[in-house]
Amino acid sequence: MIVETEDLTVxxxxxxxxxxxxxxxxxxxxxxxxFFALLGPNGAGKSTALYCMLGLLRPSSGEARVFGRRLxxxxxxxxxxxxxxxxxxxHDYLTVEEAVTYYARLAGVDAAPPRVRDVLERxxxxxxxxxxxxxxxxxxxxxxxxAHCLLHEPRLLFLDEPMRGLDPIATxxxxxxxxxxxxxxxxxxxxxxxxxxxxxxxxxAAILADGRVVAVDDVSALVDRGRDASGGRxxxxxxxxxxxxxxxxxxx
Amino acid sequence: xxxxxxxxxxxxLKFLAxxxxxxxxxxxxxxxxxxxxxxxxxxxxxSNRFEVIKYxxxxxxxxxxxxxxxxxxLVLWSHRRARTIKLIATKPGAFDVWVAxxxxxxxxxxxxxxxxxxxxxxxxSVAWGVPYQIxxxxxxxxxLAQSAIALACLTALGTVCHPIVAILTLAFxxxxxxxxxxxxxxxxxxxxxxxxxxxxARLAVSAxxxxxxxxxxxxxxxxxxxxTLRVAAIDWRYLWATFAYALLTGAFGYMATVVMLxxxxxx
Numbered sequence: 001m002i003v004e005t006e007d008l009t010v011x012x013x014x015x016x017x018x019x020x021x022x023x024x025x026x027x028x029x030x031x032x033x034x035f036f037a038l039l040g041p042n043g044a045g046k047s048t049a050l051y052c053m054l055g056l057l058r059p060s061s062g063e064a065r066v067f068g069r070r071l072x073x074x075x076x077x078x079x080x081x082x083x084x085x086x087x088x089x090x091h092d093y094l095t096v097e098e099a100v101t102y103y104a105r106l107a108g109v110d111a112a113p114p115r116v117r118d119v120l121e122r123x124x125x126x127x128x129x130x131x132x133x134x135x136x137x138x139x140x141x142x143x144x145x146x147a148h149c150l151l152h153e154p155r156l157l158f159l160d161e162p163m164r165g166l167d168p169i170a171t172x173x174x175x176x177x178x179x180x181x182x183x184x185x186x187x188x189x190x191x192x193x194x195x196x197x198x199x200x201x202x203x204x205a206a207i208l209a210d211g212r213v214v215a216v217d218d219v220s221a222l223v224d225r226g227r228d229a230s231g232g233r234x235x236x237x238x239x240x241x242x243x244x245x246x247x248x249x250x251x252x
Numbered sequence: 253x254x255x256x257x258x259x260x261x262x263x264x265l266k267f268l269a270x271x272x273x274x275x276x277x278x279x280x281x282x283x284x285x286x287x288x289x290x291x292x293x294x295x296x297x298x299s300n301r302f303e304v305i306k307y308x309x310x311x312x313x314x315x316x317x318x319x320x321x322x323x324x325x326l327v328l329w330s331h332r333r334a335r336t337i338k339l340i341a342t343k344p345g346a347f348d349v350w351v352a353x354x355x356x357x358x359x360x361x362x363x364x365x366x367x368x369x370x371x372x373x374x375x376x377s378v379a380w381g382v383p384y385q386i387x388x389x390x391x392x393x394x395x396l397a398q399s400a401i402a403l404a405c406l407t408a409l410g411t412v413c414h415p416i417v418a419i420l421t422l423a424f425x426x427x428x429x430x431x432x433x434x435x436x437x438x439x440x441x442x443x444x445x446x447x448x449x450x451x452x453a454r455l456a457v458s459a460x461x462x463x464x465x466x467x468x469x470x471x472x473x474x475x476x477x478x479x480t481l482r483v484a485a486i487d488w489r490y491l492w493a494t495f496a497y498a499l500l501t502g503a504f505g506y507m508a509t510v511v512m513l514x515x516x517x518x519x
Contacts, residue, residue: 047519048519051518051519054341054342055341056338056341056342056517056518056519057517057518057519058517072514073341073342073346073347073513073514073518074341074343074344074345074346074347074348074349075344076344078342078343078344078346079344081342082342083338083339083342085335085338085339089334089335089336089338089339090336090339091263091267091336091339092334093266093267093270093271094263094266098263098266102259102263103339103343105255105256105259106256106259106260106340106343106344107343107344108255108256108344158342
């Protein structure tokens with residue numbers, strides 16, 4: 001397994017001794033080569049799970065292992081890992097070319113100007129290479145992250161809501177790049193609300209609700225499960241709604 | 253490691269160069285400098301002009317030291333607030349190299365700023381025909397060491413609290429302030445106000461005084477240079493000792509910053 005979580009639990013302490021269980025004994029196994037999607041309503045714990053896998057957040061109990069090890073900020077395993085954050089949290093005072101070069105250098109890969117410009121041309125943002133990241137649209141900012149991934153060629157790619165706010169053209173471009181990376185052997189772990197997009201790219205998915213895993217399977221099997229539950233349902237979105245509602249009524 | 257350090261340092265310097273708040277502050281200082289120099293245009297004696305140059309050097313070094321001290325805090329806080337720190341944390345060799353580069357960038361800025369002030373002072377001396385004192389160089393170096401001490405403390409404090417709280421904490425918990433508070437409390441006790449809380453407060457302040465950083469650890473020994481700008485051989489030794497103290501504080505500040513960043517939840 002390339003990523004594994006074992007009884008992963010995160011409890012946030014709030015004011016006046018209140019607590020919020022963000023993750024409750026989450027067990028997940030992601031295989032090498034998978035395009036794995038973490039699905040769930042707002043507040044289900046998708047981003048929290050991703051942060052735990054990346055070592056950005058320490059779990060209250062249980063653990064998350066990547067390449068068989070628990071990640072911590074700056075550990076050597078990040079040579080083979082790339083991460084695209086939820087909001088475009090890039091260094092917005094840099095230009096597009098400077099940002100891509102910087103991230104590539106930090107990842108320890110060759111960031112020679114011709115190589116960087118090749119990647120920018122491939123992603124159709126070469127004309128904006130001198131534009132500050134702050135002045136870029138969300139789609140262009142996401143392409144900065146993708147450009148870094150293409151230079152980096154990681155074994156494992158973490159994406160946090162990557163397609164939120166992208167226009168249809170940018171979404172398709174982005175999807176094509178992700179599928180190409182996955183075909184070349186890059187394992188992908190992605191959080192998303194866009195179930196139609198997930199259905200097009202992911203081969204496996206887990207559905208989280210209230211911090212618990214309520215379903216984990218191949219995407220095709222999840223779609224089938226949705227069909228079984230309500231008779232004649234055909235999309236991942238329908239399956240998702242059926243599974244989440246069934247879980248909510250079971251826990252009501 | 254070296255490549256990452258250079259990449260981080262270049263990016264930090266770009267951040268500082270493109271930061272509008274910093275630019276605005278620098279312009280404000282230039283304006284203040286021009287206002288300070290204006291009266292000197294109407295002075296005609298060398299001794300008066302010498303006093304003006306000394307005053308301008310002091311004010312400008314103070315401003316440069318204030319900016320340099322806050323740079324680590326500014327870089328750290330901006331990157332935490334914009335959450336770009338997540339991108340740094342998910343790269344190999346994250347915080348040890350990044351924090352080193354933050355200190356290096358601020359130190360480079362400090363060297364440049366104090367050098368510019370020193371050159372300005374030299375230019376003014378030449379222009380006004382005032383004999384140049386080596387004490388001005390000594391003064392610049394002392395201010396640089398003091399900037400480094402404050403930089404290390406503020407950056408480390410910035411990892412555990414809000415920048416304003418960090419600045420206020422350092423404004424109180426430093427050798428100068430604690431010494432003044434200690435002297436005041438001591439005077440009160442000597443004057444007969446020998447209440448237990450007062451004595452306890454005096455003890456606590458004394459303990460804090462020895463634990464807190466000092467911006468000018470050899471201030472008493474270097475007082476003559478600061479007043480007359482005449483430097484004796486022994487004064488250079490105190491200067492090197494001040495730099496050694498700054499290095500030690502810098503190493504402590506660096507380690508504390510790295511440890512605290514590693515302990516933080518980076519969501």
